[in-house]
Amino acid sequence: MFNEETVQAIREQSHKMEQTGEPTPQVLDFIYEHDLFKLFVPGELGGKMTPLPDALRIFEETAWIDGSLGWLVSIGSGGGFFTSAISPEVSHTLFSNREAVIAGSGFPSGRAKQVEGGFVVSGQWKYCSGSTHATIFTANAVIENETSTASHIRSFIFLPEQVRIHQDWNAFGLKATASHSISVEKEFVPEAMTFDLMQNPFHFHDPIFHYPFVPFAQASFAATAIGIGRHFLEEANHLLEKNRATWATSSPDRVSFVNDKIEEMEHLFNRRVDDFYKIVDDSWAQHLRQQPLTEEGQQQISLKCQETAQAVLRCAGSIFPFLGIQAVMEEAPVNRTWRDLQTACQHTLLIPFREIDITNKD
Incomplete structure (x- = not known):
């Protein structure tokens, strides 16, 4: 969705944003330009109502660019869910502004x-x-x-x-x-x-407003975790390539071990992500057919969101200890993505509070 030049420009802001604790004006302008806070705001209010499966992939992509960006987009756009519960007159006043969030x-x-x-x-x-x-x-x-x-x-x-x-x-x-x-x-x-x-009086009737709120929120956070995890895996590969020659000289088995570990975790990561999108996409298709999601169906979605976040977290945790001293430096992108992932997955909605098996599933 976003070109390489845009991605690089935002990532160049990441370290500064960490230092200041908030997005830079340039990053906020990027969000406003693409209406990323208005993914669930009705068209009557200047929004760009987005089907849930499409929005989740936007959350993933923005989180892949930068973890804080993805989190802010998922949280900020999620506020549009409230427009259906607020009177249209008040919603028009609050949400019509380009920068409303x-x-x-x-x-x-x-x-x-x-x-x-x-x-x-x-x-x-x-x-x-x-x-x-x-x-x-x-x-x-x-x-x-x-x-x-x-x-x-x-x-x-x-x-x-x-x-x-x-x-x-x-x-x-x-x-x-x-x-x-x-x-x-x-x-x-x-x-x-x-x-x-x-x-909810449903002042607006887009399908998103009738989708159960808790699975909606959990799927949004899980997609954000996926994006951060995907960025972590890329940075782990970059660090491996950067140190390949040095590691091969100092510890001949290290390169193949780390390479195999990353490949193993990438395979697990992709399986869990595919499973996540399948169950959410299927639930959305069912929702559009006006077939209400049962309590059991909602619980399955919730569990899948939690399983996915925990799988992504463990994939990163399985790789991080083998990346060397460079990985513990806060300014290193692999370190930032690891920290962002730990923080995102600490959200209560992504924690199953029971042991789950994330590896032995096909």
Whole structure:
């Protein structure tokens, strides 16, 4: 999708982005130029509604270019999923801008009190990727009802001037995603600037809005991990070629061992990736036939996403120890991709929390 010159130009920004902790203006311009934050925004709002299988391959490709770029694209574009739950009038105001993108959190760590015309909200939310360039913030809060012990969760939309960004993203990977905490203190939010994904009114009817949200999110993250993993394998091969002559002289068996290890992991990687796209593509085709995905079918997709991410992670982990001292230098591309992959695969939605077999499947 993106030409070699573009890929190289972005990768030349990677080290600088790691140092600053956020994407450069040039990388953001690339995202805006290709509407990568608007993959799931309806055409009426200036978006480019993209079928899920196509979007996943875009996530993979952008993550292959640079891990932080891929993460920001998958997270940022995923915010378009909310447009169906927000009134068209509000969505038009929020999303029509060329640079419109959401940063936020799904964890209900806020509190809201209903008042006339809306809510007063306070809270702090962690890991809000894209916080420094977001034009919209969303966060979940528990609505406190003074007359009842009952409470429920609702999503709230904040404008940048309502939000304080806490510069606390200090992870060793995906450094340029600006995944900082945000907080608000007794901010008034009009009723129209709230929504409830559990009772989605479907103001827009593109098929993506009716696809189950959790498998959608898991597939997006898994595709991002695939892209980072593919870049890691390329960098491992580059490092092997760079050191082939030296290693052959100092340790004659080393070149063939590392080469065989990379080839073995590439084979496993490609099998798992093919399996991943097959199950997601098949589920999308079923969805388009208006055949609802069963609970069991959704669980199979979820497990496949987790299996794929863990397989990619283990492929990289099986190779990394044999790449030599150069691989532990933070400025080395193979090191950055390894760190980005560890970080991406740490997301809760990609962890099965049980032992899985990723190798003995055909």
